[in-house]
Amino acid sequence: MTAPQIAAAGRSVPSRLVRARDVLVFEWTKLRSVRSNHWTLLIAAVVTLGVTAIVAQSAASAPGPPPGGPVNPLTSSFLGYGEYTVLPVTVLSVLTFTSEYASGLIRTTFTAVPRRRAVLAAKAAVTGGAALVAGELLAFACFLLTQAILASSHRGLALSHPGALRAVLAAGLVLAACAVAGVGVGAVIRHTAGAIAAAVTVIYLLAVLCLVLPSPWGDRLGRFTLPFAAYQLITVHPQPGLLSPGLSMLVLISWPAAALLAAALVIAGRDA
Amino acid sequence: MSLPPAWAIPVVAVAVAFSAWCLVDLARAGQVRYLPKWAWAVVICVSVPGGGLAYLIVGKARPAASVPWTAPGAGETGIAASGPLSARRVPVSPVVIEVDQLTKRFGPVTAVDALSFTVRPGHVTGFLGPNGAGKTTTMRVILGLDAPTSGRALVGGRRYEQIIRPLHVVGSLLDATAVYGGRTAWFHLLSIAQSNGIGRRRAMQVLEATGLAAVAGRRVREFSLGMKQRLGIAAALLADPPVLIFDEPVNGLDAEGVRWIRQLFRSMAAQGRTVLVSSHLMGEIAVTADHLIIIGRGRLLADTPTDRFVSGTRQDVLVRSPRAGELTGLLTARGAAVRPEGDGGLAVTGLDAPAIGDLAAGHGIAVHELVPRHASLEQAYLDLTGGSTDYPAGTPAPEGTAAS
Numbered sequence: 001m002t003a004p005q006i007a008a009a010g011r012s013v014p015s016r017l018v019r020a021r022d023v024l025v026f027e028w029t030k031l032r033s034v035r036s037n038h039w040t041l042l043i044a045a046v047v048t049l050g051v052t053a054i055v056a057q058s059a060a061s062a063p064g065p066p067p068g069g070p071v072n073p074l075t076s077s078f079l080g081y082g083e084y085t086v087l088p089v090t091v092l093s094v095l096t097f098t099s100e101y102a103s104g105l106i107r108t109t110f111t112a113v114p115r116r117r118a119v120l121a122a123k124a125a126v127t128g129g130a131a132l133v134a135g136e137l138l139a140f141a142c143f144l145l146t147q148a149i150l151a152s153s154h155r156g157l158a159l160s161h162p163g164a165l166r167a168v169l170a171a172g173l174v175l176a177a178c179a180v181a182g183v184g185v186g187a188v189i190r191h192t193a194g195a196i197a198a199a200v201t202v203i204y205l206l207a208v209l210c211l212v213l214p215s216p217w218g219d220r221l222g223r224f225t226l227p228f229a230a231y232q233l234i235t236v237h238p239q240p241g242l243l244s245p246g247l248s249m250l251v252l253i254s255w256p257a258a259a260l261l262a263a264a265l266v267i268a269g270r271d272a
Numbered sequence: 273m274s275l276p277p278a279w280a281i282p283v284v285a286v287a288v289a290f291s292a293w294c295l296v297d298l299a300r301a302g303q304v305r306y307l308p309k310w311a312w313a314v315v316i317c318v319s320v321p322g323g324g325l326a327y328l329i330v331g332k333a334r335p336a337a338s339v340p341w342t343a344p345g346a347g348e349t350g351i352a353a354s355g356p357l358s359a360r361r362v363p364v365s366p367v368v369i370e371v372d373q374l375t376k377r378f379g380p381v382t383a384v385d386a387l388s389f390t391v392r393p394g395h396v397t398g399f400l401g402p403n404g405a406g407k408t409t410t411m412r413v414i415l416g417l418d419a420p421t422s423g424r425a426l427v428g429g430r431r432y433e434q435i436i437r438p439l440h441v442v443g444s445l446l447d448a449t450a451v452y453g454g455r456t457a458w459f460h461l462l463s464i465a466q467s468n469g470i471g472r473r474r475a476m477q478v479l480e481a482t483g484l485a486a487v488a489g490r491r492v493r494e495f496s497l498g499m500k501q502r503l504g505i506a507a508a509l510l511a512d513p514p515v516l517i518f519d520e521p522v523n524g525l526d527a528e529g530v531r532w533i534r535q536l537f538r539s540m541a542a543q544g545r546t547v548l549v550s551s552h553l554m555g556e557i558a559v560t561a562d563h564l565i566i567i568g569r570g571r572l573l574a575d576t577p578t579d580r581f582v583s584g585t586r587q588d589v590l591v592r593s594p595r596a597g598e599l600t601g602l603l604t605a606r607g608a609a610v611r612p613e614g615d616g617g618l619a620v621t622g623l624d625a626p627a628i629g630d631l632a633a634g635h636g637i638a639v640h641e642l643v644p645r646h647a648s649l650e651q652a653y654l655d656l657t658g659g660s661t662d663y664p665a666g667t668p669a670p671e672g673t674a675a676s
Contacts (some may be wrong), residue, residue, distance in 0.1 A: 013436050013438065014436070014469060015310060018469065019436070019437070020470065022437075022466060022467055022469050023467060025466045025467075026463050026464075026467035029459060029462055029463040029466055030455070030459075030463045032451075033455050033456065033459030033460075033462075033463065034452070034454050034455055036454060036456065060646050083327075099452060100452065103448070103450060103451060103452045103453065104447055104450025104451075105416055105450055105451055105452045107412075107446060107447070107450055108450060108451075108464065108507070109467075110416070110417060111415050111416070111417065111438065111439075111442075111444055111446075112439055112464055112467040113431040113436070113467050114416045114432055114435070114438060115433070269419065270419065271412075271418040271419065272412075272417045272418070
C-alpha cells in the first residue's frame with residue numbers, strides 16, 4: 001500500500017490552516033486545563049498589585065523630590081510588575097515543555113502532531129498570546145493604580161501624557177517576550193530545573209551582572225539585555241547611554257526569537 | 273491553495289504587534305500629528321488579511337470532505353456516530369506496517385539490528401521478545417519518536433512524520449503512565465482529540481466505552497495504573513484508526529480488563545485492522561495473537577503464524593518402561609535419539625509413538641507410558657530466545673543498556 005493509494009482511498013487532507021488551528025487549540029486546551037497555571041497567575045496578579053500599591057504609596061509620601069531626581073511616576077508603576085509578574089509567568093512558560101518531557105506526555109504530543117516545529121510554534125503562540133493579554137491587563141492595572149495613589153500628592157500622570165500609553169503597552173509586551181523566551185529555553189533544555197535556571201539567567205541575571213561591571217562596560221553590554229531594553233521602553237525619558245526605544249524593541253524581540261530559533265534547530269532531530 | 277506553514281503565524285503576530293507599536297511610537301513622539309493616508313492603507317492591508325486569517329483559524333475552517341473509512345454523514349469527527357468504539361458501515365481500509373532493515377543504535381548499544389518484518393491487516397500480531405530485545409525501540413521508530421540509525425519503518429507506505437493527522441491512521445499506546453498528573457482525564461483526552469480535529473462527542477463516547485466516564489473530571493494523578501491504561505487505550509481509539517500499536521497493554525489491568533482488551537484486539541483485527549501488540553510473556557500473547565514476530569537482541573528470531581510456531585518446534589515422546597536400558601539400545605539402533613529424564617522416563621526424538629510401541633511389543637518389552645509431547649508455546653519461546661536474553665537471571669546486567 002503506497003502513499004498515493006491511501007490518498008486515493010478518499011481520506012481528504014485538511015488544509016495547513018486547519019491543521020495549524022488544531023495544534024493551537026491542542027496547546028490552548030493543555031495550557032488552560034492545568035489548575036496550577038490559573039492559581040499561579042492569580043497569586044502573581046495579587047502580589048504584583050500589592051507591591052505596586054506599596055511602591056506608589058512610598059513614592060507619594062516622599063517629602064519633596066528624592067536625591068536621584070524627581071519621582072518617575074511611570075517607571076515606578078512597573079517595579080512590582082517587573083518581578084512578581086514576569087518571574088512566575090516565565091517559570092510557567094518554561095514548564096509548558098519541561099513538564100511534558102518530565103511526565104513523558106511529550107511522546108503523546110509528538111505522536112499526535114509529528115511536526116515538532118508546529119508544536120513549538122503553537123506552544124510559543126499560545127503561551128505568548130496568553131502572556132500578552134495577561135501582561136497588558138496587569139500593566140494597565142498597575143499604571144492606573146499607581147497614578148491613582150500618586151494623584152493624592154499631585155505627582156500622577158494621565159494615560160494621555162506623551163509616552164505613557166506606549167510605556168504601558170510595552171510593559172505587556174515584555175511579559176509576552178519573556179514567556180516566549182521561556183518556551184524556547186524549556187524546549188532546548190527539557191529538564192525543569194536547568195531550564196528555569198537558564199531562563200532566569202537570560203531574563204534577569206545577565207542584566208544584574210552588567211550592573212556590577214566597571215563603568216562604560218556595564219551600559220555597553222547591559223543595553224543588549226532584556227531588563228535594560230524593557231526599561232528604555234517603559235520610561236518617558238530614555239537614558240542616553242542605552243539604546244533608543246526602537247532598538248530596545250528589537251532587543252526585546254531578539255531574545256525570544258533566538259530562543260525559539262535554537263529550539264527549532266534541535267527539536268526535530270532529537271529522540272523524544 | 274498553498275498556505276504558509278504553521279510557524280508563520282507567530283511571526284505574523286509579532287510583526288503586526290511591532291508595526292502597531294511603531295505607529296503608536298511615532299504618534300506619541302509627536303512626529304506625526306495624525307496618521308497620513310498611506311499609513312492607514314498599511315494598517316488596513318495588514319489587519320484585514322490578519323483578521324481573516326485569525327477568523328479561519330479560530331472558527332470556521334473545516335476539512336472539506338469525509339474521511340474514507342467513515343460512514344457517509346458521520347459528522348465532523350470523521351467517525352461513525354453510533355456504537356461504542358467502532359461501528360463502521362464501510363470496511364476499514366487495509367494499512368500495512370513495514371519495517372525494513374531497521375537499525376537503531378544508542379551510542380555503543382545496538383538496540384535494533386537490521387530488523388525487517390511486515391505487519392498485515394486482519395490479524396493480531398504479537399511482538400515478542402525478552403526485556404531489552406528492542407520491542408519498544410522498534411515501536412518508537414514506527415511512531416516517528418526515534419530516528420532510525422539506518423533502514424526505515426513505514427505505515428501505509430509512508431513514514432509516520434509524513435502522515436497528516438496521524439491519529440486517524442495509527443492509534444498507539446506506548447506508556448500509560450506518560451500523562452500529566454495535574455490534568456483531568458477529560459482534558460487530557462479532549463486535547464489529544466482536538467490535535468487531530470476530532471470532536472468532543474467522540475471523546476466522550478470513547479471515555480464511556482472504556483468505562484472512565486464517571487471519573488472523567490478527576491485528575492489523572494489519582495488514577496491507578498489500570499485506569500491509566502484504559503485512558504491510554506481510549507486515546508488510541510479516538511479516531512477509530514485502521515492501525516493499532518500497543519506496547520505491553522496488559523500491564524496493570526485486572527482480569528476483567530485483560531479479557532476486555534483481548535476481545536477488543538480480536539474484534540479490531542476481525543474488522544480488517546492491523547493490530548501490533550508487544551509483550552515479553554508468551555502466555556499473555558498466545559491467546560490473542562494469530563501471528564508472532566519474535567525478536568531477541570534487536571534481531572528477528574521468528575515471523576510465523578502462532579499455530580505453526582508451536583508445531584514447527586521441539587516435539588518428543590515420553591516413554592516409561594521397566595526395561596528402560598534394553599529399550600534405549602533398541603531405539604538408538606533404529607536411529608532415534610534417547611535422553612533419559614530424571615524420573616526414569618525416556619525422552620525419545622526421531623521416532624513417533626506408534627513406531628516406539630511396535631518396537632517394544634516386537635521385543636516383548638512392557639511399556640507403562642507412551643506420551644507424544646509438543647513443546648508448549650512458552651517452552652518453544654524460551655528455547656528460541658534462550659540465547660538472546662540481555663539479562664539472564666543470575667548474571668549482573670551490563671551498564672548503560674538503553675533499549676527495552
